[in-house]
Amino acid sequence: MLVHICCSVDSHFFLKKLAQKYPQESLQAFFYDPNIHPFSEYRLRLLDVKRSCQTLGIVLHEGAYNYEGWLEAVRGFENEPEKGKRCTICFDNRLEETAKKALELGENVITTTLLTSPKKSLSQLENALATIARKYGLESVAPDFRKQGGTQEQFALAKEAMLYHQDYCGCSFALRVQREQQKRWVDELSSPLRPQVLPSSIEERIALYEKVMDYEAEATPFRLMREKFLNYRLLRGWVRKSEGSVLPSYILFYSTCKKERIKSKIEFIAEGVGYFAKEEARFLSLECFNAIAHARYDSVKEMLQNPPTIACEIRVREAICGRFSFSLSPLIVLDEVEMGGYELCVESKSYPDIRENLVLIG
Structure with missing residues (x-):
């Protein structure tokens, strides 16, 4: 089975549950998310997914970062709401590449960790998976691991594993709406005037999680603690x-x-x-x-x-x-x-x- 990966918080929990539900399946992971912007955020999420897959013993494949292609695919749907037509196009874009990768790897079943995201529509994802799988002669599975306290278990597991917990799906169009509703400035889409790592920037988080991986490799005990600041x-x-x-x-x-x-x-x-x-x-x-x-x-x-x-x-x-x-x-x-x-x-x-x-x- 080839599992499309969106982020470590979703994938860590989803892959564990998949292994329990389908013990006969050999799982491989595929990180294909050209929707994530900016590229530094993409690098950060990929870094933590690598860390998660290494911990779980799952082989990870990385797709191309085709942001221009993704923008072209969603052109005209920039103002669609969450769970609207833009999301359907985005799912199709990512799952079609997953299906192609599955054929390349000789896998005959596909699924996606997006199914565990509380902000995504299960029916939308089920339909996208089934449609893409039929197109390429594959099977699809869409287990609902959210029910019966699954979402709470997922977040508890992510906290225990000290995974990077992003607070937007990756899409810059959805991010702008989300920040407007939160009355927050969209600092994810800003860059420093000077070549400098700024506090709470994506670049600072990348350096932090690279250090996390080093400490884990050295078996050095540590914790990640959150801090409020100006x-x-x-x-x-x-x-x-x-x-x-x-x-x-x-x-x-x-x-x-x-x-x-x-x-x-x-x-x-x-x-x-x-x-x-x-x-x-x-x-x-x-x-x-x-x-x-x-x-x-x-x-x-x-x-x-x-x-x-x-x-x-x-x-x-x-x-x-x-x-x-x-x-x-x-x-x-x-x-x-x-x-x-x-x-x-x-x-x-x-x-x-x-x-x-x-x-x-x-």
Whole structure:
């Protein structure tokens, strides 16, 4: 039997149940999900599926990431609701590739872990499976493992195995609607302005789960613990001297302004820090930043191309604004800080978020 895999939370439970229900079947897994966007999210889900299949002893095959082909398939149905026509097309797209892979591997039965997802329609999936299977001369099975507390068992198993529990199906169209209903910003679809790993980003999660796999391979005891925190994203920003051109500038993490653009002047400079008359903004000379951060940047341009870590930026903020005060004042690094007028633009978002931390035990 070839099992189409959508994510580790669904597949870990589904594969265990399948093995119990069909003990005579040899199970193989197929990860084909070109609907997942962005590609970094695809990589993260595939990484955790590999981890799950390795634990269960299931052979995993990966299909191509044909996102352009998937977009073309659902063109015109972007505004369909969850469980609507777009979902049917999406199921057909993924299950047809599963059927082709089954023929290639010599398997004669197909199914999908999507059947365990509480947000998906069982009848929609059953019909899609049956139709695709008939088209390719295969059999299909669509067991309902959700009933009799199955969904609760599934989530408990995922928590015990510390699997990556995503909170959207992967489709960017469904994600936008979901975030609008939650009144949350869609940070999954944003990218950093600089080559930097941001807190609670997909890239940070990939690094975390790679470490998880290393610790599991080494049999190192650990737990994944969730943490609430204030997250931040810089959307755009720049600085220029009054009546002058834009200056190379580096805006530190948590820099927040009430207004997008502010014109004012530096009132005084102390130890390489210029104090702006508005928005409690402070301008740091590159020499000042290097001294606090123990860095060796020759220019702000170099800093933009090879940015410090967020942890380093926060340490500099604590040194400038005080260790025990949570500051959102704009902190901007310039090559040189001079008296006079400046225009400052900072467009950013600060929002409550949750991230996972890896805690070693013992």
